[in-house]
Amino acid sequence: MPDITGAVAAKRSKAARYASEQDRFRLHSIRATMQSEHDERHIGFEDGSWSCTCTFFADHKTCSHVMALALILKEQAGLQLRDELE
Numbered sequence: 001m002p003d004i005t006g007a008v009a010a011k012r013s014k015a016a017r018y019a020s021e022q023d024r025f026r027l028h029s030i031r032a033t034m035q036s037e038h039d040e041r042h043i044g045f046e047d048g049s050w051s052c053t054c055t056f057f058a059d060h061k062t063c064s065h066v067m068a069l070a071l072i073l074k075e076q077a078g079l080q081l082r083d084e085l086e
């Protein structure tokens, strides 16, 4: 019988190293909901493009909701999706 405990421990160790090498990761797809001051918003990121169900996004292709999620991903997870913060 294989040593599952040892195998999982080895994977945890490798995961810790990968987690410190965030350049290895590219995020391709996100789906999220958030409660704005006005309504529940549905935010997405797919194939390099953001989407949001708010009317501001429909007119400007960006909004406070996708900007906020991009900030969370960058500041809390170290992940950046293109240059939406500009």
Ligand SMILES: [Zn+2]
Residues within 6 Å of the ligand: 041, 052, 053, 054, 055, 056, 057, 062, 063, 064, 065, 066
């Ligand atoms: Zn929005």
